[in-house]
Amino acid sequence: MPENADSRCMERAIELSLENVRAGRGGPFAAVVAKNGEIIAEAANCVTATNDPTAHAEIVAIREACHKLGYFELTGCDLYTSCEPCPMCLGAIYWARPARVFYANTAADAAAIGFDDAFIYSEIKRPLADRTIPMIPLLREKALAAFREWQAKTDKAPY
């Protein structure tokens, strides 16, 4: 169950999402990362402001939090996002491995104002050959060499 600290973190994310719209910096989305109820990173969507299609609030907040922690995982941290994550951000969340994710607006709410993450969710579920963006296999045999070297490497940093 969400506690007071969770509500405070989410309220901060919502505040940032409002500020972002008012400042004209980007879409109505923001996120914060907290550890033990204390915010360690916060971010708002800055796709158009930075010409970076990956600069969704969750991605920017995860990158910032990991930078502060000096580690590539968010062990024991919680993510508070003002909207249910898109597939890109959900993927990033799974790689970052926070303990819990809180979200406010739903994907349906986002679709209702023109952000149709549902399209990407449906594409991800389709076989590669049926996707809207063509995905074409090329030179697999050559590329396997790097995988073999990785597997044989004894001093690698797994992740």
Place this chain on the structure above:
Amino acid sequence: MPENADSRCMERAIELSLENVRAGRGGPFAAVVAKNGEIIAEAANCVTATNDPTAHAEIVAIREACHKLGYFELTGCDLYTSCEPCPMCLGAIYWARPARVFYANTAADAAAIGFDDAFIYSEIKRPLADRTIPMIPLLREKALAAFREWQAKTDKAPY
């Protein structure tokens, strides 16, 4: 059908993936973005080297290419990745909207050396309540305010 220029771009991605393993900078993954057969951005996975769980080759290459183009979409560009994209990178690809994606190693090849994107793909398909990382709704009514402001805003930059 892939042409010679496509093979050259993929060969460069494969070369970068090998260099990345040998230099110990990160996993055996690399990607390049090309426009009209000319490479405009290239990157290798640097998750562990930069403590950034989002620093997959495709994400870094997309960010770099958009930075160079000064735009948040990869209109008319092609992406060449040494391995089939994980869900995070596939999401980023859909937001960046390149014309085509070429991949070499498959998701099954990646799973065979310990990178199990398949787990994330299966999680994405599950209802929120059934996912391994808990996803908890919180303060939706408050967050909707930012969506309403976005909808009412007349001078926004849509994306």
